[in-house]
Amino acid sequence: MNPALRKINALIEKKISLYDKFILLLQEQWDSITEYSLDSLQAILVKKEALVDQIQALEKERMSLMEKVIPSSGAAPATLTLKQIIQNTPGPLGGKLKKGRETLLARISTINGLHEKLKGLMDRSSLSLKKSLVLFHSKGEEASSPYHPNGKLQEGKLQGRMLSLDA
Numbered sequence: 001m002n003p004a005l006r007k008i009n010a011l012i013e014k015k016i017s018l019y020d021k022f023i024l025l026l027q028e029q030w031d032s033i034t035e036y037s038l039d040s041l042q043a044i045l046v047k048k049e050a051l052v053d054q055i056q057a058l059e060k061e062r063m064s065l066m067e068k069v070i071p072s073s074g075a076a077p078a079t080l081t082l083k084q085i086i087q088n089t090p091g092p093l094g095g096k097l098k099k100g101r102e103t104l105l106a107r108i109s110t111i112n113g114l115h116e117k118l119k120g121l122m123d124r125s126s127l128s129l130k131k132s133l134v135l136f137h138s139k140g141e142e143a144s145s146p147y148h149p150n151g152k153l154q155e156g157k158l159q160g161r162m163l164s165l166d167a
Contacts, residue, residue: 009097027114030117
């Protein structure tokens with residue numbers, strides 16, 4: 001069981017590293033949204049997709065390792081968690097696993113918080129853009145309309161003049 005646990009610990013460390021990169025990408029995404037930079041946002045989204053693929057591959061590897069740990073732990077396959085493995089692992093390896101689990105939970109919490117902030121920022125940005133377009137459109141209509149916004153007829157800004165073409 002010890003070699004499998006060492007591999008799980010190594011996977012946790014890799015996952016923490018990938019989560020740190022993901023957090024940096026989320027912060028870069030925030031910057032590109034606030035700067036209205038579509039090109040940099042698209043580049044960041046491509047990087048995020050690649051990073052998510054790496055995280056999913058690590059998760060699959062972790063699941064296969066957990067299946068190797070299950071027979072030696074005596075726990076039911078569906079209920080075995082990292083927390084239970086840590087409780088059953090004495091010594092320094094158990095301490096490393098515990099620290100790794102705590103770090104993973106902190107990174108996940110940070111990612112969730114940043115994700116919620118990004119959703120809010122995108123909602124506010126799209127609303128601001130929509131209001132700007134409505135204002136832009138309404139100003140154009142007001143300028144070319146013979147009516148005031150209150151419904152009254154306004155005086156024409158240009159007076160019509162007749163030109164005589166007879167020379």
